Amino acid sequence: MSTREIVTLQIGHYANFVGTHWWNIQESSFVYTPQALTGPKEINHDVLFREGQTLHGEVTYTPRLIAVDLKGSLNALRKEGTLYEAGKEEEVKWESDVALHESSPVQKNEFLEDLDLVEAEQMSDVHPNLEDDPDMKPNSEKSETEDAMFGRKLYNLDNSVSVWSDFLRVHLHPKSLHIVDDYIHRNEEQPFDMFQLGTSVLKNVDSMDAIEDQIRFFVEECDHLQGFHMLMDWCDGFGGYGASLLQYLEDEYTNKARMTCAVSPAVMPDSTVRHRANRIINSAFCLDKGGNMSSLFVPMSLAGSLWKKMGSSRHFPYLNYKGELDYHTSGIMAACLDTVSLPYRREGFSTQLADITASFNSLGRKVAAVYTSFPFPLTPQGTFVESLMSHKDHPPWYSLTPHVGTCLDPYMQSCVVRGVPEHKTTRSQPTPDIPGILTGCSSLAEVLQLYLSETYPQTFNAGCTMRDACKVVSPYPHVFSSKVSSSGFICDKDRTSYQGVESVPAMTSLQSNSSVYDLTSSLHNEASRFNIKKHHHYLEAGLEEDEYRETLDSVTTLGQCYKTDTSIS
Known part of the structure; x- marks a missing residue:
């Protein structure tokens, strides 16, 4: 049976946190030797992963992924990845005086350092030309660091993870990373915190051409593309960016399923009126635009509430997580996402992503x-x-x-x-x-x-x-x-x-x-309280009053699809 491939897009910093855990979980389930099998193969990893080759002819297995984030969000991770000899700096010839500014290399945490050791050992196995040096011969037995990668060594990364690449275990293809250079990660002077800022980025022809090129690269190598996963931050500017991409996917790949998981951290800035207004207004636009252009739209967060005030984090009987750590909360959501997606990733079964989305979105019910x-x-x-x-x-x-x-x-x-x-x-x-x-x-x-x-x-x-x-x-x-x-x-x-x-x-x-009616009605109630004229930063970003009123009407219409006698408060 031929593989029905899916292309994944991760739009935003927290979406990349969730996605990184998800790819790590999947890679952990890979079976490299027949002796390790506990039964028949269950998951067809080719649905989400692609096979390729390095310039040296070595086989690679990487996610079929485009990950979008802001400038300064990668830390030690190279934009072009580490599998291919891309991005080598060329010698620059300049006749005038040159001022050289060197930046200190990013300090890697213990996990990344061990990962480098494992990869160095694997390279020595692939390239036996080091056999003349007895100290460089590969060991026939698994090393301690290799065993560590399969869970035998415990890492406490709570204080050493600041961005998602700090715990990325899998290799990424050079076409996977897309950096928005117009904005800088965690820049308080020019924050990327409004839906309209995200849409404006992709109004730039060069920016749109670049992301389209990356999407086409992964799509065109698929034999039987069944659709797209999108993990999208929905409370900041990435909601607008993701909605613009969903519009592109709807126009270019009309018959392909588009399942969007709109994610948000359990703890977000909540100390100013602007923080709270942004969270509510952006969510309304994202639910309207993103929901309408997705085959299925699934909001996800460990926060109990997101609107007027951030609610306390969800309680689970056998979890002791820290709600303020994205590294923790995104891991829980990734495990859920990995489990939810199993029906259309199963080996030998005919369920497809479109079967799921079509079953759910009847009668206008596009939110799950x-x-x-x-x-x-x-x-x-x-x-x-x-x-x-x-x-x-x-x-x-x-x-x-x-x-x-x-x-x-x-x-x-x-x-x-x-x-x-x-x-x-x-x-x-x-x-x-x-x-x-x-x-x-x-x-x-x-x-x-x-x-x-x-x-x-x-x-x-x-x-x-x-x-x-x-x-x-x-x-x-x-x-x-x-x-x-x-x-x-x-x-x-x-x-x-x-x-x-x-x-x-x-x-x-x-x-x-x-x-779901409770979500739409509570969002509409809070968003309706705003006089958009008083939020000048939205008007300066191009938002018009009529557009805001239309968005609120659309959220109300969406909620009516779920309205029953028992759902009316």
């Missing part, structure tokens, strides 16, 4: 909510069914979409369960808490389908089960409580301090439900 149980609570002695039943009347997952709560009767949902061993599916005999109908199931997939149909009888349910758990080895952050074992089970005894968590079972649900 996402929920996760991470890790899914399995005890060493317990079963999947017992964990489900322990939630009683409450769904077994938690919302990752701000202003959206759990819903007991969604219109549509795609549910994924991964990492539950078959022998832990259910008991052979019914108990007072477990219906006999569930003990008669012969597989995890059968249990999931029965649970969904019995719990959500009015919902169009789609279920997917995967054998392998979610890999969370280094450099994934230490966000799990001490009750989570290294293999992801919930134990009474604390995990030792020198032992990390390597994999966890997980469950996600992507839903179209009436609670």
Whole structure:
């Protein structure tokens, strides 16, 4: 069966945080030797990754990705990557006096230093011309640093990650990085903080031609392109940038699915009127423009609320994360994204991205909510069914979409369960808490389908089960409580301090439900309070009053698609 490829676009600094964790998680699940296989191949990595060659003929495997960020956001990462001999500085001849300004090299953290050591060892294996020097011969056994890359060494990177490239484990193609030179990362004098600034960047012909060239490069090498993933910051200028790209994709690749995950940090600047106004106004424009031009639009954040005041970070029973660290929060969202996307990345199955988006966006419902149980609570002695039943009347997952709560009767949902061993599916005999109908199931997939149909009888349910758990080895952050074992089970005894968590079972649900109305209505209510005439920086950026009123009307219209008697507050 031929691969149905997807091209991914990461638009914005936080989107690149999420994406970096996502690519790291996927790379962690690669199997390099037949001996390491635990069963039949489950994931077709060619959907999101591409195979290529370096100038020396060495095979490479890199994400089919374009990552967009501002100038000064890469730290030690070279714009052209490290796989190819591109970007070498040429000798500059100048007859006049020259003032030479040297900048200090960026200090790499412990993880990146170890990564360099591993790559140096791998290069010595590829180029055996170093064999004359006995100190340079490759070892036949795995080195300590190579083992570290598979989770055996624990890194504490909380204080040494400032940008997403500080924990990037995979190589990127030279065509993957796109830097917006018009603005500088974390520049308070000229912040990239308005939707209209993002759209204005791509009104420049040269800027638009450059990003189009990168998109075409990845698209044209696909045999059967099924669509695009877009991870997009939606509370700043990247919302406008991403919306402009979505317009381009809609015009040029009309029949291809476009799934947009609009992401935002759990903690953002909230100390001034401008901070709060930007967050609300930008979100309204992004929901309108981005939502209408996407096949499916999924807002994601660990913040409970984003509008008038930043809400407290979401609580998860077995996570101890720091909401102020993008390195932590983006890791949780990436694990959710990796699990949600499994149905159309499965090996040998015909589900496609368009199947998901078309099922959800009927009747104008282009916005979906996402929920996760991470890790899914399995005890060493317990079963999947017992964990489900322990939630009683409450769904077994938690919302990752701000202003959206759990819903007991969604219109549509795609549910994924991964990492539950078959022998832990259910008991052979019914108990007072477990219906006999569930003990008669012969597989995890059968249990999931029965649970969904019995719990959500009015919902169009789609279920997917995967054998392998979610890999969370280094450099994934230490966000799990001490009750989570290294293999992801919930134990009474604390995990030792020198032992990390390597994999966890997980469950996600992507839903179209009436609670989305709460998001649209609350955003409309807050955005309507602004007299746009008083926000001169928006008017100076090209915003007109009529355009703002039309955007608010569009947000209201979108919300009406989800309005039911139970969703009216």
